[in-house]
Amino acid sequence: MTKDHLKKLLAGVAGGAVTVEEAFERLRALPYEKLGEAHVDHHRGIRQGVPEVIFGEGKTVDQIVSIARSMRKAGAGVLVTRLSEEKMRALRKRLRGSEGYPDARCLVFRDGAPKIRGKGTVLVVTAGTSDIPVAEEAAVTAEFLGNRVDRLFDVGVAGIHRLLLQQEHLHAARVIVVVAGMEGALASVVGGLTDKPVIAVPTSVGYGAAFGGVAAPLGMLNSCSPTVAVVNIDNGFGAGVLASVINRL
Numbered sequence: 001m002t003k004d005h006l007k008k009l010l011a012g013v014a015g016g017a018v019t020v021e022e023a024f025e026r027l028r029a030l031p032y033e034k035l036g037e038a039h040v041d042h043h044r045g046i047r048q049g050v051p052e053v054i055f056g057e058g059k060t061v062d063q064i065v066s067i068a069r070s071m072r073k074a075g076a077g078v079l080v081t082r083l084s085e086e087k088m089r090a091l092r093k094r095l096r097g098s099e100g101y102p103d104a105r106c107l108v109f110r111d112g113a114p115k116i117r118g119k120g121t122v123l124v125v126t127a128g129t130s131d132i133p134v135a136e137e138a139a140v141t142a143e144f145l146g147n148r149v150d151r152l153f154d155v156g157v158a159g160i161h162r163l164l165l166q167q168e169h170l171h172a173a174r175v176i177v178v179v180a181g182m183e184g185a186l187a188s189v190v191g192g193l194t195d196k197p198v199i200a201v202p203t204s205v206g207y208g209a210a211f212g213g214v215a216a217p218l219g220m221l222n223s224c225s226p227t228v229a230v231v232n233i234d235n236g237f238g239a240g241v242l243a244s245v246i247n248r249l
Contacts, residue, residue, distance in 0.1 A: 005075040005076075006046060009023055010023075035066050035067060035070055036063075036066070037063070038063060038066070038067050040052065040067055040070045040071060040074075045076055049245070049248070050145060050241055050244070050245070051071070051076045051077065051079075052071065052076075053079045053080070053081060053141075053237065054067055054068065054071075054078065054079070054080040054081070055080075055081055055082055056080050056081055056082045056083040056084075056087060056105075056107075057082040061087055061090045061091060061094070064080055064087070064091060065091065065094050065095060068080065068091075068095055068098075068109050069095075072109060072110075077108070077109070077110030077111075077114065077144065078095075078098075078107075078108065078109035078110060079106060079107075079108055079109075079140075079141065079144045080106060080107040080108075080109070081104075081105065081106050081137060081141075081237050082105055082106075083100075083105050083106065083107055084105075085102065088100045088102065088105075088107055091107055092107065095107075095109050097109065101136065101140050103132060103133060103136040104133065104136035104137045104139070104140040104236075105133060105137065106136075106137060106140045106141075108140070108144055110144075114143075114144060114145070114146040115146055116146050116147070116148060117145070117146035117147070117244075117248055118142075118145075118146060118147035118148060118174070118244060118247035118248055119174060119247060119248065119249075120148070120173065120174025120175070120247055121147075121148045121149065121150050121172060121173050121174055122139075122142045122147045122148070122149050122150070122173065122174070122175050122176075122177065122240075122243045122244070122247055123149075123150045123151075123152060123169055123170065123172075123173035123175070123176045123177070124136075124138050124139045124142075124149060124150070124151050124152070124176075124177045124179065125151075125152045125153070125155060125163075125169075125176060125177065125178045125179065125186070125190060126152075126153045126154060126155070126156075126178075126179045126180065127154075127155070127156030127157070127178075127179070127180035127181065127182070127186040128154055128156050128180075128181070128205065129153065129154050130181065130203075130205045131153075131179045131180060131181055131203050131205055132153060133236075134179050134201055134203050134234050134235075134236040135151070135153065135177070135179040135201075135236060136236070137236030137237055137240065138177050138179065138201060138236035138237070138239040138240040138243070139151060139177075139236075139240065140240070141236065141237050141239075141240025141241060141244070142177075142240040142241075142243050142244050142247075144240075145240070145241065145244040146244070147243070147244050147247050150169060150172075150173065152166060152169050155186075156180065156182075156186050157185045157186055157189060160189065163186075163189065163190075163193075167193060167194075170190065170193055170194040170196070171194060173194075173196055174196065174246075174247050175196060175197055175199065175243045175246045175247050176190060176194065176196050176197070176198045176199070177198075177199045177201060177239045177240070177243050178190050178198055178199070178200050178201065178228075179201040179203060179236065179239075180200070180201075180202065180203065180216060180220075181202065181203035181204065181205025181206045181210065181213065181216050182205065182206045182207075182210060182215070182216060183206075183210075183215055183216060183219045184200065184202050184215070184216030184217065184218075184219040184220045185219060187200035187220045187223060187225075187228050187230075188219075188220070188223040188224060188225050188228065190225075191223060191225025191226075191227045191228040192224075192225050194227075195227070196227070197227055197229070197246055198225070198227050198228045198229070199229055199230075199231060199239045199242055199243055199246075200217075200220040200223070200228050200229065200230045200231070201230075201231055201234075201235060201236055201239045202216030202217040202219075202220055202230065202232075202233050202234075203216065203233065203234055204233055204234055212233075213233040213234065214233070216233070217230055217232070217233060229242075
């Protein structure tokens with residue numbers, strides 16, 4: 001349940017369109033609903049402003065379907081992250097009307113496009129094309145949460161002129177998500193070119209000395225640009241949520 005759903009329900013009770021008993025039945029699942037091994041947090045959208053999101057890795061298709069249907073019944077849109085191609089195909093067959101985003105490894109299940117709540121544009125930037133899956137996870141998440149999203153891919157420091165020739169994108173954004181592997185230097189460069197908050201997302205892209213993505217966050221955490229904040233390795237979802245929260249302020 002979202003804040004809008006709750007306000008509408010209470011207005012319905014106040015206006016006589018909804019009985020107290022009907023309202024009670026809709027609210028009885030708060031703060032959570034137990035579904036076998038899962039406890040679905042219907043209250044999270046009201047409490048945090050961001051609804052519960054289903055992490056697809058490690059869950060069976062049956063578990064994901066059960067949770068998703070419970071969330072839709074409560075009025076919430078559903079975002080499922082970290083899905084294999086096989087799981088996504090199976091879910092789209094069982095969750096009619098859902099939409100898959102293969103590049104992001106995400107699936108969205110809701111009614112129509114979300115209401116735009118962000119005050120500006122979230123810009124998602126990648127160093128290389130190998131960083132796009134994590135970047136798309138951030139972009140799809142931000143769009144799911146009601147933000148306008150722009151994308152600027154493959155503008156890393158190995159060809160820095162590609163970024164310098166498109167600085168208007170940086171200045172037009174309200175929040176910037178920078179996704180980079182290797183040494184993660186792009187976040188510092190972007191931070192030095194703009195006054196916008198930069199959310200740096202290290203990826204596990206890189207050769208042996210990148211240590212599976214460890215080198216990139218170390219570089220980002222040591223950025224000399226004070227406007228750069230860092231999320232965990234490959235955490236496009238977390239960056240998309242944080243960008244959305246900032247963009248609503």
